[in-house]
Amino acid sequence: MTGLTLKDIRKSYGSVDVLHGIDLEIKEGEFVVFVGPSGCGKSTLLRMIAGLENITGGDMYIDGQLVNDVPPSKRGIAMVFQSYALYPHMTVYDNMAFGMKIAGESKQEIDRRVRAAADSLQLGKYLDRLPKALSGGQRQRVAIGRAICRNPKVFLFDEPLSNLDAALRVATRIEIARLSEQMAGTTMIYVTHDQVEAMTLADRIVVLSAGNIEQVGAPLELYERPANLFVAKFIGSPAMNVIPSTITEAGNTTTVTLTGGKSVTLDIATAASEKGKTASFGVRPEDLRVAGAGDDYLFEGEVSIVEALGEVTLLYIEGLVPGEPIIVKLPGIYDIKKGQKMHFSADRSKLHLFDAEGRTYRK
Numbered sequence: 001m002t003g004l005t006l007k008d009i010r011k012s013y014g015s016v017d018v019l020h021g022i023d024l025e026i027k028e029g030e031f032v033v034f035v036g037p038s039g040c041g042k043s044t045l046l047r048m049i050a051g052l053e054n055i056t057g058g059d060m061y062i063d064g065q066l067v068n069d070v071p072p073s074k075r076g077i078a079m080v081f082q083s084y085a086l087y088p089h090m091t092v093y094d095n096m097a098f099g100m101k102i103a104g105e106s107k108q109e110i111d112r113r114v115r116a117a118a119d120s121l122q123l124g125k126y127l128d129r130l131p132k133a134l135s136g137g138q139r140q141r142v143a144i145g146r147a148i149c150r151n152p153k154v155f156l157f158d159e160p161l162s163n164l165d166a167a168l169r170v171a172t173r174i175e176i177a178r179l180s181e182q183m184a185g186t187t188m189i190y191v192t193h194d195q196v197e198a199m200t201l202a203d204r205i206v207v208l209s210a211g212n213i214e215q216v217g218a219p220l221e222l223y224e225r226p227a228n229l230f231v232a233k234f235i236g237s238p239a240m241n242v243i244p245s246t247i248t249e250a251g252n253t254t255t256v257t258l259t260g261g262k263s264v265t266l267d268i269a270t271a272a273s274e275k276g277k278t279a280s281f282g283v284r285p286e287d288l289r290v291a292g293a294g295d296d297y298l299f300e301g302e303v304s305i306v307e308a309l310g311e312v313t314l315l316y317i318e319g320l321v322p323g324e325p326i327i328v329k330l331p332g333i334y335d336i337k338k339g340q341k342m343h344f345s346a347d348r349s350k351l352h353l354f355d356a357e358g359r360t361y362r363k
């Protein structure tokens with residue numbers, strides 16, 4: 001039963017600094033997901049936890065033990081890669097048994113663990129096949145099964161679903177969620193680009209950008225209370241609308257004037273010294289609704305694009321910042337035409353405000 005502690009972890013390749021001092025506590029049994037834009041350093045951090053990359057600075061502890069110089073095979077971790085990395089000439093059974101054979105486990109113990117892992121991943125009927133006779137999803141399940149057989153204390157996943165098509169991604173994602181419930185005491189760390197994977201699998205998400213942690217929190221905490229503009233725009237799809245604005249009244253509530261629009265009062269407290277400062281006003285596409293005639297509204301504009309997806313309708317509204325339409329996401333199907341003029345409103349509690357450095361004013 002194992003937790004991890006990362007203290008001021010740094011990574012440089014020559015003169016290029018990739019990670020700038022990562023501090024993170026991961027509790028035993030926790031499912032933690034690293035997300036962030038391409039190149040932010042999430043795979044590097046995962047590979048450092050695995051021991052596949054050396055640590056330039058800082059200390060890393062697994063289960064209370066300093067592991068900076070401990071080789072991968074002695075860390076009690078198992079890693080599942082995007083590329084499956086199966087041995088092509090070995091059957092599914094032998095692929096799953098290989099690590100245990102090397103470790104000198106008994107035949108009976110190997111058989112017991114392989115069959116238990118195959119059962120939990122519904123691979124029982126494929127044990128005699130070679131990897132080439134399996135679908136991508138099945139191969140990835142074999143790679144996961146092989147990792148389970150090693151009885152890891154920490155399970156690492158590096159974008160395990162990114163080679164799969166959409167339907168298989170969903171099925172395998174659900175498989176991983178089930179697995180993490182079955183292996184409740186096993187710590188899992190998972191790197192992905194995919195927001196749905198992050199939101200559905202994680203106990204906590206770590207948002208990284210350019211080698212730094214932007215925010216760590218439960219999925220809905222990040223969605224509802226982003227600490228800064230980066231997280232606000234990164235979590236949620238389509239991204240949060242952000243409108244440049246100026247603070248005209250500060251106090252227990254804050255009034256801002258939106259660029260190209262009207263004044264809006266938010267239930268967010270700001271210090272008197274904030275009055276007159278520029279700020280970024282944010283509202284998520286799904287938090288906007290059509291304002292009825294005579295209702296108070298947040299902004300008005302003209303529909304430039306309608307995307308009817310069946311389940312939702314996306315509207316692109318021009319009228320505030322030229323060339324930067326506001327996106328509105330309405331549930332279901334609407335008969336709305338391009339060129340139509342419309343008014344939109346939102347609950348005050350759903351409005352966000354960030355200072356000139358991008359930090360949230362909502363505490």
Ligand SMILES: Nc1ncnc2c1ncn2[C@@H]1O[C@H](COP(=O)(O)OP(=O)(O)OP(=O)(O)O)[C@@H](O)[C@H]1O
Pocket residue numbers: 013016018036037038039040041042043044045193
């Ligand atoms: N061996 C290396 N030598 C030099 N730079 C490297 C090396 N490996 C990674 N980098 C750089 O480190 C940064 C972080 O890479 P990393 O693969 O961790 O990013 P990532 O967030 O996982 O990206 P992606 O989502 O695209 O996989 C990138 O800018 C990358 O170019």
